[in-house]
Amino acid sequence: xxxxxxxxxxxxxxxxxxxxxxxxxxxxxxxxxxxxxxxxxxxxxxxxxxxxxxxxxxxxxxxxxxxxxxxxxxxxxxxxxxxxxxxxxxxxxxxxxxxxxxxxxxxxxxxxxxxxxxxxxxxxxxxxxxxxxxxxxxxxxxxxxxxxxxxxxxxxxxxxxxxxxxxxxxxxxxxxxxxxxxxxxxxxxxxxxxxxxxxxxxxxxxxxxxxxxxxxxxxxxxxxxxxxxxxxxxxxxxxxxxxxxxxxxxxxxxxxxxxxxxxxxxxxxxxxxxxxxxxxxxxxxxxxxxxxxxxxxxxxxxxxxxxxxxxxxxxxxxxxxxxxxxxx
Amino acid sequence: xxxxxxxxxxxxxxxxxxxxxxxxxxxxxxxxxxxxxxxxxxxxxxxxxxxxxxxxxxxxxxxxxxxxxxxxxxxxxxxxxxxxxxxxxxxxxxxxxxxxxxxxxxxxxxxxxxxxxxxxxxxxxxxxxxxxxxxxxxxxxxxxxxxxxxxxxxxxxxxxxxxxxxxxxxxxxxxxxxxxxxxxxxxxxxxxxxxxxxxxxxxxxxxxxxxxxxxxxxxxxxxxxxxxxxxxxxxxxxxxxxxxxxxxxxxxxxxxxxxxxxxxxxxxxxxxxxxxxxxxxxxxxxxxxxxxxxxxxxxxxxxxxxxxxxxxxxxxxxxxxxxxxxxxxxxxxxx
Amino acid sequence: xxxxxxxxxxxxxxxxxxxxxxxxxxxxxxxxxxxxxxxxxxxxxxxxxxxxxxxxxxxxxxxxxxxxxxxxxxxxxxxxxxxxxxxxxxxxxxxxxxxxxxxxxxxxxxxxxxxxxxxxxxxxxxxxxxxxxxxxxxxxxxxxxxxxxxxxxxxxxxxxxxxxxxxxxxxxxxxxxxxxxxxxxxxxxxxxxxxxxxxxxxxxxxxxxxxxxxxxxxxxxxxxxxxxxxxxxxxxxxxxxxxxxxxxxxxxxxxxxxxxxxxxxxxxxxxxxxxxxxxxxxx
Numbered sequence: 048x049x050x051x052x053x054x055x056x057x058x059x060x061x062x063x064x065x066x067x068x069x070x071x072x073x074x075x076x077x078x079x080x081x082x083x084x085x086x087x088x089x090x091x092x093x094x095x096x097x098x099x100x101x102x103x104x105x106x107x108x109x110x111x112x113x114x115x116x117x118x119x120x121x122x123x124x125x126x127x128x129x130x131x132x133x134x135x136x137x138x139x140x141x142x143x144x145x146x147x148x149x150x151x152x153x154x155x156x157x158x159x160x161x162x163x164x165x166x167x168x169x170x171x172x173x174x175x176x177x178x179x180x181x182x183x184x185x186x187x188x189x190x191x192x193x194x195x196x197x198x199x200x201x202x203x204x205x206x207x208x209x210x211x212x213x214x215x216x217x218x219x220x221x222x223x224x225x226x227x228x229x230x231x232x233x234x235x236x237x238x239x240x241x242x243x244x245x246x247x248x249x250x251x252x253x254x255x256x257x258x259x260x261x262x263x264x265x266x267x268x269x270x271x272x273x274x275x276x277x278x279x280x281x282x283x284x285x286x287x288x289x290x291x292x293x294x295x296x297x298x299x300x301x302x303x304x305x306x307x308x309x310x311x312x313x314x315x316x317x318x319x320x321x322x323x324x325x326x327x328x329x330x331x332x333x334x335x336x337x338x339x340x341x342x343x344x345x346x347x348x349x350x351x352x353x354x355x356x357x358x359x360x361x362x363x364x365x366x367x368x369x370x371x372x373x374x375x
Numbered sequence: 376x377x378x379x380x381x382x383x384x385x386x387x388x389x390x391x392x393x394x395x396x397x398x399x400x401x402x403x404x405x406x407x408x409x410x411x412x413x414x415x416x417x418x419x420x421x422x423x424x425x426x427x428x429x430x431x432x433x434x435x436x437x438x439x440x441x442x443x444x445x446x447x448x449x450x451x452x453x454x455x456x457x458x459x460x461x462x463x464x465x466x467x468x469x470x471x472x473x474x475x476x477x478x479x480x481x482x483x484x485x486x487x488x489x490x491x492x493x494x495x496x497x498x499x500x501x502x503x504x505x506x507x508x509x510x511x512x513x514x515x516x517x518x519x520x521x522x523x524x525x526x527x528x529x530x531x532x533x534x535x536x537x538x539x540x541x542x543x544x545x546x547x548x549x550x551x552x553x554x555x556x557x558x559x560x561x562x563x564x565x566x567x568x569x570x571x572x573x574x575x576x577x578x579x580x581x582x583x584x585x586x587x588x589x590x591x592x593x594x595x596x597x598x599x600x601x602x603x604x605x606x607x608x609x610x611x612x613x614x615x616x617x618x619x620x621x622x623x624x625x626x627x628x629x630x631x632x633x634x635x636x637x638x639x640x641x642x643x644x645x646x647x648x649x650x651x652x653x654x655x656x657x658x659x660x661x662x663x664x665x666x667x668x669x670x671x672x673x674x675x676x677x678x679x680x681x682x683x684x685x686x687x688x689x690x691x692x693x694x695x696x697x698x699x700x701x702x703x704x705x706x707x708x709x710x
Numbered sequence: 711x712x713x714x715x716x717x718x719x720x721x722x723x724x725x726x727x728x729x730x731x732x733x734x735x736x737x738x739x740x741x742x743x744x745x746x747x748x749x750x751x752x753x754x755x756x757x758x759x760x761x762x763x764x765x766x767x768x769x770x771x772x773x774x775x776x777x778x779x780x781x782x783x784x785x786x787x788x789x790x791x792x793x794x795x796x797x798x799x800x801x802x803x804x805x806x807x808x809x810x811x812x813x814x815x816x817x818x819x820x821x822x823x824x825x826x827x828x829x830x831x832x833x834x835x836x837x838x839x840x841x842x843x844x845x846x847x848x849x850x851x852x853x854x855x856x857x858x859x860x861x862x863x864x865x866x867x868x869x870x871x872x873x874x875x876x877x878x879x880x881x882x883x884x885x886x887x888x889x890x891x892x893x894x895x896x897x898x899x900x901x902x903x904x905x906x907x908x909x910x911x912x913x914x915x916x917x918x919x920x921x922x923x924x925x926x927x928x929x930x931x932x933x934x935x936x937x938x939x940x941x942x943x944x945x946x947x948x949x950x951x952x953x954x955x956x957x958x959x960x961x962x963x964x965x966x967x968x969x970x971x972x973x974x975x976x977x978x979x980x981x982x983x984x985x986x987x988x989x990x991x992x993x
Contacts, residue, residue: 066942078889080801086815088795089859096825099836107882122563124556129724137496152656163733171737178740180977181970182917188951188966192959196583219525221583222817223568237736241737265722266896283832295826297920298948306532306569322920328573328929329832330924331534333458333560338438356824364521399845401927411766411930418931427939429927430767443843570952574767577954597768598954625839697955 058104063088076329104343106336115343117167120323121308123333128340130347136225136318137348140226141293143229143314151233152240157332159241159246160248161270172242191232194304195222198230214312221305228304231304232296236289243288247281247366248274252308257339281366287359291352297322321348378655379610382616395422396670401429402436402449403593404534404572406654409472409689411447413682417674424670430572434534434560437597440466446667448657451536452543452560453636465660468635469675469702470653472481472683474625475615476540477602477650479595480587481580482507484522486638489603490515493548496605499526499587500545500568501552515606522570522585527578529588532569534560537576540652541589544640556671589650593690607649608641620692623651628695635702661710668709675706714895718949753969754960759968764930764946770957774933775942775964781916784926784942787851787860788915788925793908795855796862800904804870806891811897823860830856831921833965837928839925845939854915861914865907869900905984906980913976917969919944942968 072112107115107128118129155175199222210216251274258267275282304316306327321344332338408431414426431439433450440448441462469672478491495511498504507521542558543593556562562626570576570588577594580586591625592615604614613619623642631637641649658675662668678700686693694702762773798817803812833851839845874894881891926937928949942964950962 074889078892079802079806083796083808083811085798086800086802086811086863087820088809089815089863090818092856092859093822096822096833098828099827099833103836109790120563123561124559124563127563133987137922151732151735154729155736157724158729158733160731171733174737174740176978176981179735179741179744180913180917181740182538182919182944182972182973184917184919184947184951185726185743185747185970188947188962189746191582191951193746206716214536218583221527221568223579223583234739237739241582241736264491265718267722267725268718271725283702290826295824295828297826297828298944301571302948302952306571307564307567309564309566322826324898325534325828326920326923327875328434328534329835331432331438331560333437333534335461342832345832348826349829351405352824352826353821356820360820395934397934399927400937407921414930415766418802425931427930427931442840444804444839444845572952574949574953574958578952580953593768595955600954 057352063200081088082269100342100346100349104339106339107343108339109349110336111340116339116347118330123337126252126334126336128337130321130344131208132310133319133321133344134322134347135186135310136308137294137302137320137322137351139225139318140228140232140304140320141290144232144293145286145290146250147230147233148237148240148289151242152237152285152289153282155237155241156244156248157270157275161266161274168245172245175238175241179242183235183296183298184229185272186235186299190227190299190303191214194227194230198222199226207315215314218311218313218315220315221317223303223317225314225318228300228318228320228329229314231303232293235296235299236293239284240261242361243285244278247278247285247363248280250366251277278366280362284359284362284364284366287362291355294355295322295348295352297326301326321345378643384388386491393642396424396666396668397508398424398426398446398670399429399444400426400436400447400449400656401431401439402428402657403433403451404574404651405433405474405476405535405537405540406449406472407450407573408593409596409686409691412685413678413690416685417677417682420677421670421673424674426674430574430676432531432533432560432572433536433539434535436657437560438506438534440659446662447659447671449655450539450560450657451652451654452539453532453638453655454657463511467658467660467705469656469677470635470659470694470698471656472500472686473620473653475592475620475623475648475651476544476688477588477592477595477606477615479577479580479590480586481584481600482522482524483584484603485519487519488601488614489519490606491603492606497545497549497552500530500565500567501527501549501555502528515612524585526565527583527586528564529570529576529583529586530564530567531561531576531626533571536560536652536654537573537589537591538562538642540650547641553625554604555681577653594615594691596682598624605649607645607647608643609645609647611645613646613648615650617687617690617692619646619648620651621695623647623649624653624695624698626698627653629699631701635698635705658709660708672706672709675705679703679706716744719962724963742831744974747963749965751963751965753935754964755967756964759961759964761937763932764941772961774941774943774946774961775872776929777946778945778968780926780929780933780940781943782938783847784854784922785912785916787847787936788854789908789912791852791855792858792911792915793862796859796911797866797904800863800866801870801897803867805888805896813856816867819860819863822856823864827857828917828920834921834925842937845925846937846938847926847928847933847940848905848936850922850942851938853921853925854918857915857921858908861911862904863909865911866904869907870874870896871905872903873899884910898948903984906984908978909976909980913973916976917944917973921950952956956975 118130119131120127203220206216254274256269259273300320301323307317308319397603410428431667436450439445498511508523512520539560546553548560573590573594575589577590604612607613623639626628627637652674683693759773760773767773838849838852879894929939929941933940947962949967950958
């Protein structure tokens with residue numbers, strides 16, 4: 048990262064009345080104020096967003112209190128609303144996504160950072176970045192027409208035969224359901240894990256690796272026992288970042304999750320995620336309490352991703368800055 | 376804060392010219408095929424009027440009308456009294472066509488047309504009959520070899536008038552359904568997969584073997600999905616068709632209330648299809664914009680007369696003559 | 711001892727090839743997606759698709775001309791809102807900021823960047839659609855613009871920081887004011903980077919569906935002006951994909967191919983340009 052000369056003092060402006068006049072005359076003060084206003088627009092938008100979610104969910108918050116979070120009934124007829132099935136569905140699908148994406152992504156990142164020659168690695172990373180740019184609705188399209196039939200006719204029957212004795216793989220084979228949604232999410236978050244983990248691994252100082260190799264470690268041992276532990280915090284960061292993305296993912300999940308607010312142990316069963324219920328029901332909630340409950344769900348989702356994002360950035364910052372400190 | 380932003384945007388948008396009468400509407404997916412045909416035909420006959428109808432579901436139609444984000448709404452379930460009071464402005468119901476919700480299924484290897492009793496239907500949607508060879512289903516279907524496969528129930532995930540009709544019927548025929556689930560545009564489904572819109576449910580049935588769901592007749596017809604006949608109040612098994620749906624409305628047509636809000640599910644009559652319904656346009660009683668007002672009134676008059684010819688090719692039953700005549704008078708009340 | 715060495719060596723080879731396999735799987739996903747869309751959508755990307763309006767539901771034929779133009783209009787609005795705010799805000803962070811304000815701005819920008827797109831949609835519904843009682847292009851453009859701001863802001867800041875200090879000092883030594891220096895030396899030097907960042911941000915929001923569902927809504931016809939509901943490619947793909955009609959599926963594939971093509975081509979061109987530039991900063 049480039050460390051730049053910061054702000055006024057570095058640019059060589061003295062403070063004082065004469066300098067102030069000069070700055071106003073030269074348009075500097077005007078430019079500073081104008082750009083400041085635009086910078087503050089960003090803060091204003093974020094504040095408004097939180098304010099909107101908070102005030103518009105007031106009715107549901109007062110009616111249900113914190114019990115909203117662990118009540119599992121979602122019944123618009125009798126005006127009973129609880130977030131649990133959606134929180135559950137969101138967490139289960141995201142966890143499934145991570146379970147598949149983390150080993151895959153980490154493996155690929157290790158290959159790109161440690162094994163592949165630099166030019167090949169850069170080219171492949173370029174392709175990975177393209178994968179990250181594929182719109183969510185495209186994943187949904189492929190999910191509906193390719194993955195769902197494949198799940199129903201091949202993957203789910205096989206899983207049921209092999210692991211049907213556990214509660215996780217029982218019940219009718221819909222094709223659609225939590226497992227399918229988790230798979231789609233895995234594909235969607237893999238590029239993020241790869242590109243962030245690769246950056247973090249590349250930031251690990253070379254002597255870590257060389258020291259291990261000098262002690263007679265194989266290439267793999269040096270990577271796994273010296274380099275990866277060193278980058279551990281940053282890799283965790285990339286995982287949190289991917290998780291935050293998975294939690295908020297809307298379209299692809301909506302199209303394959305089955306949209307049923309019921310908690311079932313089986314991964315074959317249809318579920319529902321917070322983002323999916325918002326996409327389906329937000330513009331159509333007839334009652335005010337119903338609408339307010341949906342907005343409260345939005346608030347819950349916002350808070351979840353907010354906390355995870357914060358944590359992720361902190362972790363990445365910790366490793367990359369430690370890396371660069373050791374290097375210099 | 377949000378007002379300021381809103382007005383700033385409004386200032387920009389008022390500066391842009393509009394060359395046509397643009398009317399926005401949203402709601403039911405049940406009549407979407409006929410509505411999109413109507414709005415298309417009407418636009419051809421009156422190029423200056425463009426009615427954009429988005430099929431987001433009846434619940435959405437009601438919600439967006441209450442929020443005044445659309446010029447009019449559409450629903451297959453009449454609005455409830457408290458919703459009408461909540462609105463703060465007068466809302467008129469205009470029946471447009473009649474349709475039927477059919478139990479449509481996808482059972483590989485079964486080509487016969489299934490017969491459903493009300494009890495069987497309630498058991499399936501309550502999750503009590505979970506295999507296709509359940510006696511409740513196979514009982515009325517001797518000679519059909521039903522597989523021992525799990526039933527995949529498909530229902531709506533959005534606020535839906537088709538759901539309203541379906542649950543209205545189930546509430547009438549099953550006490551357990553009435554107390555456990557009830558009727559509304561969205562309910563707390565005991566089992567099943569959710570699809571968005573009649574389109575989404577039909578799509579899911581088509582793609583999912585051993586599934587059953589409810590869709591408006593035309594969606595089953597257009598997509599070659601098999602659908603079963605139902606045992607009506609007189610004990611006859613009747614399949615949804617133009618005639619059987621019209622027969623269901625015969626009683627209601629004679630005693631139509633002034634606000635047109637009427638349920639015709641589970642009607643008397645030997646030929647009547649039991650899950651039939653009118654579908655309504657929800658029009659504000661007062662429309663400020665004179666251009667929009669006259670366009671909407673003109674469209675309603677057209678729909679009640681020449682528009683009706685497009686119904687039958689799309690498997691919707693025409694409005695009974697008495698009802699159409701009564702509506703013509705109501706159109707004049709829009710101010 | 712030798713056995714142990716052999717074991718370690720085989721683990722080494724096995725694990726290293728596994729990592730290679732992981733990379734191969736990830737890369738082939740991209741080609742699979744591209745190939746499948748090209749195969750399924752390719753034959754239906756025809757003249758009608760680009761020039762016709764959608765047909766009434768259930769009838770075959772028609773195209774997505776209105777959705778293509780609609781997506782264009784929405785992106786134009788998003789850029790008009792997102793780029794100036796992001797650019798000038800980023801300029802403040804890089805050139806004028808003190809300590810406290812930039813910290814807060816950076817922090818909220820990162821926060822905004824992580825907000826799920828569906829929540830941005832709710833926000834836009836609440837602040838734009840509700841007050842004026844209109845679904846509109848403006849509401850959709852606003853939602854997409856909000857999503858662009860943090861990306862443009864942070865990359866502008868980074869590209870400005872990357873301009874060598876010597877260039878500023880040169881301008882200053884000639885007696886130019888700070889603003890002069892920025893506008894005529896620093897900004898042009900960073901302009902290519904900022905432009906590519908803005909384009910990448912645009913490509914990202916071009917595929918967004920969730921924020922448009924209840925802001926831009928949808929339209930079967932052309933959407934005149936800016937205050938009417940408007941069709942967009944991503945929303946059309948969603949509606950057509952979940953629907954039951956074969957003809958809709960066909961068009962959804964075609965639209966998917968067109969959308970993916972636009973997004974990927976923008977990405978490829980922009981990233982290639984970027985990598986040829988003078989040492990872009992890594993984020």
